[in-house]
């Protein structure tokens with residue numbers, strides 16, 4: 001289940017984050033087989049286990065914070 005989405009675009013802010021498509025918001029990937037390789041499960045590499053990813057707008061905000069945050 002997606003959790004803690006504070007800016008999903010449904011309010012007045014543009015969507016700053018989206019549910020991670022790689023893990024469907026779980027933050028965890030189950031073990032799966034791709035060809036002859038077994039990919040072991042664990043934290044999602046795409047979202048670092050957060051379950052959500054910053055959208056382009058979100059990344060712009062993060063860059064803004066990095067520039068101006070102290």
Ligand SMILES: [Zn+2]
Nearest residue numbers: 020023044047
């Ligand atoms: Zn993910």
